[in-house]
Amino acid sequence: xxxxxxxxxxxxxxxxxxxxxxxxxxxxxxxxxxxxxxxxxxxxxxxxxxxxxxxxxxxxxxxxxxxxxxxxxxxxxxxxxxxxxxxxxxxxxxxxxxxxxxxxxxxxxxxxxxxxxxxxxxxxxxxxxxxxxxxxxxxxxx
Amino acid sequence: xxxxxxxxxxxxxxxxxxxxxxxxxxxxxxxxxxxxxxxxxxxxxxxxxxxxxxxxxxxxxxxxxxxxxxxxxxxxxxxxxxxxxxxxxxxxxxxxxxxxxxxxxxxxxxxxxxxxxxxxxxxxxxxxxxxxxxxxxxxxxx
DNA sequence: CAATAGTTTAGAATTATTATAATGTAGATT
DNA sequence: AATCTACATTATAATAATTCTAAACTATTG
Ligand SMILES: [Mn+2]
Ligand SMILES: [Mn+2]
Ligand SMILES: [Zn+2]
Ligand SMILES: [Zn+2]
Numbered sequence: 548x549x550x551x552x553x554x555x556x557x558x559x560x561x562x563x564x565x566x567x568x569x570x571x572x573x574x575x576x577x578x579x580x581x582x583x584x585x586x587x588x589x590x591x592x593x594x595x596x597x598x599x600x601x602x603x604x605x606x607x608x609x610x611x612x613x614x615x616x617x618x619x620x621x622x623x624x625x626x627x628x629x630x631x632x633x634x635x636x637x638x639x640x641x642x643x644x645x646x647x648x649x650x651x652x653x654x655x656x657x658x659x660x661x662x663x664x665x666x667x668x669x670x671x672x673x674x675x676x677x678x679x680x681x682x683x684x685x686x687x688x689x
Numbered sequence: 690x691x692x693x694x695x696x697x698x699x700x701x702x703x704x705x706x707x708x709x710x711x712x713x714x715x716x717x718x719x720x721x722x723x724x725x726x727x728x729x730x731x732x733x734x735x736x737x738x739x740x741x742x743x744x745x746x747x748x749x750x751x752x753x754x755x756x757x758x759x760x761x762x763x764x765x766x767x768x769x770x771x772x773x774x775x776x777x778x779x780x781x782x783x784x785x786x787x788x789x790x791x792x793x794x795x796x797x798x799x800x801x802x803x804x805x806x807x808x809x810x811x812x813x814x815x816x817x818x819x820x821x822x823x824x825x826x827x828x829x830x831x
Numbered sequence: 832c833a834a835t836a837g838t839t840t841a842g843a844a845t846t847a848t849t850a851t852a853a854t855g856t857a858g859a860t861t
Numbered sequence: 862a863a864t865c866t867a868c869a870t871t872a873t874a875a876t877a878a879t880t881c882t883a884a885a886c887t888a889t890t891g
Contacts, residue, residue: 603871626766657807665799670823681812
């Protein structure tokens, strides 16, 4: 979703009613310079801090999943106890900092295009994602 | 861990006491032709079916994590509600069948070696993993 | 054969997430 | 504009994976 676009229109376009809560969430998620990664908890905090709105946890979950289904959010594969989401919905790869639990985008120049030679009969490829786990240099050794 | 090796020795080597439970789990995990992927639930089922042993759930969790820490198991990054583990501890990539929730190994010929050009200062790369999500061809369309 | 540190266990606690079901509301219909 | 209805929101309960607890057990050491 582009910054400062007509969220009401955008929501209607994909068949989602532009409710107060969804518009607020659009503002929190998309009205900023850069895309970012977040957990549900992060998002709840952002909503209550940046806005003076209280949106119920269930609605935050519902809306995040609705946006994901409509292609306005992506879920990132990290085996952690919680889910991470990304407002950058283009195909891209990630670094995951195991110390801080922060996700960092790779851009195209960082990793060559992945070429998959194997194909599984009857199955189509939905996504190809690289996760590069990094950690402080002086953690495993010493 | 090689098939039919001396598990008692192998456990002692890494400072784990060779308890009845750990030896049983070694047998279930490593005494077979091929490596495989499993969830904790899968493993509990295997233990009670293949062996006539009952190992408490807490011990299964403890032991899986102990084996993981010692490098005898790998955890696979899938954004799912549960964790997946792998008895193949070599660096390799995966297909994940979103219909059946099955993991399939990629071998070296399937995906070229990933070359990471970006580096994050003060951080070292712990792992580079590709996850290829696949699903039935006639699921998204029609 | 003690002593001790590490291990197992049942069950409780925790945590992220989803389900429920009552209330509210956007958008259509009159 | 009032009414209708399908969709949304909400507080709360339920679920499910995982971790914690603390008591009982056991492998190893001396
Ligand atoms: Mn999801
Ligand atoms: Mn783990
Ligand atoms: Zn990203
Ligand atoms: Zn594997």
